[in-house]
Amino acid sequence: MGKARRPVQIIILVFIVILGGYAISSAVFGGGTGKPEPGDKPPAVKLLGLDGKVHTLEEYKGQAVVLNFWATWCTYCVNEMPALQAQWEKWRDQGVVVLGINTGEDEMTVRNFTEQLGIDFPILHDFENDAVRNYGVVPMPTTFFVNKKGRIASIREGELDLETLDDQIKQLVNP
């Protein structure tokens, strides 16, 4: 009896450490609002693109991604569109992708708008606002800069001008 006690003790302590450790670590790391923060992996998306195909972030593995949440009715989003287009043209050869996520508008509205402004970076439809929720986007525009390692490098809320955008992308390409 005396000898059999030790393994039982150890098993019980191991159980307590595993279960307790899980509970505590989920309180420390899993807690909060669930909003992604710099350093996190960007939440997965599976959205229909304006090109009629389904896209996920996996496709852009190894590339730096500028994830821009926008809508045609959001003045600041509209204002920064030309800057995004310009940066897309400038950086696309260096492994940088600009992804525009339209928040809940019709295809026609989006198509008209992009054609009018001559935008040709990939646009994804977030019809059900799933991505908006998973990314915790509140004001628009919100832009997530994802580095080549697939981690969020920074998050910018509000309108971005050409210079800031250029700066941010430079940091993604040459950290």
Added chain:
Amino acid sequence: MIKNTKCECGHQNRVGTVLCEACGKPLEDNGDSTELLEMRYDGAARRSQRANPNWIDKVWNFFSSVKVAVYLIIFTLIGAIFGTIFEQESNFVSFDPSTFYKEKYGTIGDLYYKLGLSHTYESWWFVTLLVMIGASLVICSLDRVLPLYKALSKQKIKKHMQFLTRQKVVYQGPVSENGAAWTQRAIAPLKKKGYRVHTDGDALLAEKQRFSRWGPYVIHIGLIVFLLAVLFRGLPGLHLDKHYWFPEGEITKIPDTNLYLKNEKFTVEYYTEEEMSKEFRETGKVVPKLFETKAVLYKCTANCDDPSKEPVLTEVKRHAIRVNDPLNYQGFKAYQFDFDLTPKLRSVKPVLVDVKTGKQYGKFQLDMTDPQLKYELGPYTLELKNKFMDFSLNEKGQPVSISNNPNAPAFLFLVKGPDLPQEGVQYIYFPKVIDKERFQQDAINEKLGGLQNKLALDVLGMEDVDFIESSSYLNIRVDRAMPFVWLGLGIVMIGLVMGFYWHHRRIWLRIDDGVLTLGAHTSKNWFGLRREVAAFLKTMDVDVDEKDLENGGNRS
């Protein structure tokens, strides 16, 4: 230090034993004390008590201490109090906690938020305390229940004299009979009182309701189940508590599930003047009597994860959701929470009118979201070129939409047909009459190509206008850990009943040279035990007042 733990009866006791495991002789003092005995765990050593503890034993010993457990519980209670000072983040629907507390409660509120007390019950230190209480529950119980079980299941019938005389209920007196005969005669009356009786020559042990001793440990098992359920409530898929809007007549996807909910009809009824008391009428408040959402729940069965395809939905549940009467589908619940009666335009069915002849073409449905792009109306073709849900003009004079809500919808068509140029003429249409005037539809169309003099889009009557009359705000909840919480509490209840309504009573007696020595022990209700012993002695022709059975020691 090696202590001799061998009792005079020859039994080798373990370190920490208070009363000899075999004969019950007190081991701690030299036999000259007359104090009442410490009967906890029947004097057995707790498992963790060792001569040379190593670090595992030390951890074990820490958690096996009731004193530590009491402190843990006190700290947890104090911690829990902090969580009740201001509202918790998790309890409210939508606000930004980083500004909310400062705005509502000032500096103290800000401090409260910064200390992380706005989510006390999810904080690492609170969870750590709960985990430690859990560890303490498991280890405390094991440390005591096993030695106690062993001590109770191999009791020696003949106990040491001191063990008997230092009980709280004691009787000593002469008997005229032979010891063994007296003992045999005692069996029947004790059995009648529900005791199990064991004899060993002129010694006797009578015991009943031992199982009530397991009550506290059953309570602990229940508490462990409860704690596990609470701690692991947050596992993915076990818990959901969100609020969403469900516009009437629409099928809305419920995020993070494969379920869709259709709000078929929302009804709100208010108390009429007659139904209110006079005092209440004077307050001028309008109180809803009923709000109800006729809801249909669908499960997605195919194409659920492919945004390029329409999901295939199957109806799984239909329910009229009212306050306190949620829709419940296998633990998925939708509660009525709020509503909004602002109507929203869903679609209109206009006709194309030839302004000169008054001739009407078609009646076509124009949806606010995802409208059809081409309409054939008599000889005319209308191609939808653009739409603005909340029409406005920006500083450059270009048409823009200022929100995604159909507050001031406008549709830009390209019209082709007889007497019109080959490439068509643009025509803007505002379904709402008020917008037509506000934005001067005719003036815009004049600039676009002057079609307003030839053709017009018109809604003939209110039956051709379809509104989303209202939206229902539902609280979507899944709490799969709840059955385990109830199970845990149920086990706690069983343990409480076991421990409270039954009493473990034991009576030992031995006869040495015509002198009867009786000792009795119970975990509670000493009064009842004394009376029972006195009654038993009376049937054995020993007349003793129940008060005289009380031993004069100084243990309460």
